Amino acid sequence: MAEKTILRALKGEVLPTPPIWMMRQAGRYLPEYKATRAQAGDFLSLCYNPDLAAEVTLQPIRRYGFDAAILFADILLLPQALGADLWFVTGEGPRLSTITQQSEFDALKPASEVHETLSPIYETVKILKRELPAETTLIGFAGAPWTVATYMIAGRGTKDQGPAHALKAENRALFEAILERLTEGTIEYLSKQIEAGAEVVKLFDSWAGSLKGEDFDRYALAPAKRIIAELKARHPGIPVIAFPREAGEKYVGFAKATGADCVALDNSVAPEWAAANVQVDGCVQGNLASSHMVTGGEALVRETREIVQAFSKGPHIFNLGHGITPDADPENVQLMIDTVRGGA
Numbered sequence: 001m002a003e004k005t006i007l008r009a010l011k012g013e014v015l016p017t018p019p020i021w022m023m024r025q026a027g028r029y030l031p032e033y034k035a036t037r038a039q040a041g042d043f044l045s046l047c048y049n050p051d052l053a054a055e056v057t058l059q060p061i062r063r064y065g066f067d068a069a070i071l072f073a074d075i076l077l078l079p080q081a082l083g084a085d086l087w088f089v090t091g092e093g094p095r096l097s098t099i100t101q102q103s104e105f106d107a108l109k110p111a112s113e114v115h116e117t118l119s120p121i122y123e124t125v126k127i128l129k130r131e132l133p134a135e136t137t138l139i140g141f142a143g144a145p146w147t148v149a150t151y152m153i154a155g156r157g158t159k160d161q162g163p164a165h166a167l168k169a170e171n172r173a174l175f176e177a178i179l180e181r182l183t184e185g186t187i188e189y190l191s192k193q194i195e196a197g198a199e200v201v202k203l204f205d206s207w208a209g210s211l212k213g214e215d216f217d218r219y220a221l222a223p224a225k226r227i228i229a230e231l232k233a234r235h236p237g238i239p240v241i242a243f244p245r246e247a248g249e250k251y252v253g254f255a256k257a258t259g260a261d262c263v264a265l266d267n268s269v270a271p272e273w274a275a276a277n278v279q280v281d282g283c284v285q286g287n288l289a290s291s292h293m294v295t296g297g298e299a300l301v302r303e304t305r306e307i308v309q310a311f312s313k314g315p316h317i318f319n320l321g322h323g324i325t326p327d328a329d330p331e332n333v334q335l336m337i338d339t340v341r342g343g344a
């Protein structure tokens, strides 16, 4: 069988039609997701139930035939596996026990012990490996250390990552120790996902954009570089997608500096600019605004075509610039796919 389209794009091949998948493609905009989530009880029970997590991963593949499936899990399972308490408040988001003192850090588990908690996730990967269509690529993922640390330090999502920036200013040794533990844990976690059958892994640094100047290099770029180098040493040839969201001009050279095979772009960067400045180094992924999945219509079609056109001279994986939101209309997802594949 011919090699999967996503893997070809990640090797730098320019395809006539870009392969497509969508961040948060398994999610609350789909009625079938809501039904399975209700069956599981709550979000974390769904993540840790391999049969149901595999089921929701497969739902958008059945409905739309995306070129990739992304493992259903969450970036906050790693801090939980390191010993932090984690729960989700409906309508508000995640809550964690905070880490702002050395004594709280000292109570965390070593990175080598995360697998006990995370083994159901590896089981989900194994099920998906068996059940996915032959042409569909399976993507594993983790949060990047900085982004995960912002939740661990604040105990919740924050608009400006203030508590993490404050700890960085007040107790840099502790801040760096947290990042170090997360870096080691991420290597362990992704390595086991790859052993279980993930064919690509993606590193989500959703809050990379709030790191400026030297901080960006030390806390977004350097950990990504280390994680990627270690994964490629353990699993030669494993492709990695890095997503330093809202990195702006720091997207330039990020793939080369970190060893990533592909950089995922958010929708704050213009596709023409990204083609000239980022795609010159290799594959890019992105970057339609997820709001089009709510509003649809002519604007969706026009912008989808513009993105496909702008990236048509280099390797490209079509995606949104960030996750699809629960208020999205499933019909608009179909319209986006039809437009990319030339049917609309």
Ligand code: CP3
Pocket: 022, 023, 024, 025, 026, 027, 028, 037, 043, 070, 071, 072, 073, 074, 075, 076, 092, 093, 094, 141, 143, 157, 204, 206, 323
């Ligand atoms: O993309 C996928 O379909 C794969 C699964 C996936 C989820 N979260 C499932 C999820 C992935 C890759 C993530 C990544 C993630 N999780 C990130 C990085 C990407 C990004 O969006 O910036 C972050 C920051 C998180 C942490 C997280 N998880 C938050 C802040 C929330 C609450 C916000 C919300 O939308 O409610 C979650 C919950 C979450 N993770 C949901 C899903 C489908 C919604 C949970 C539900 O069903 O109620």
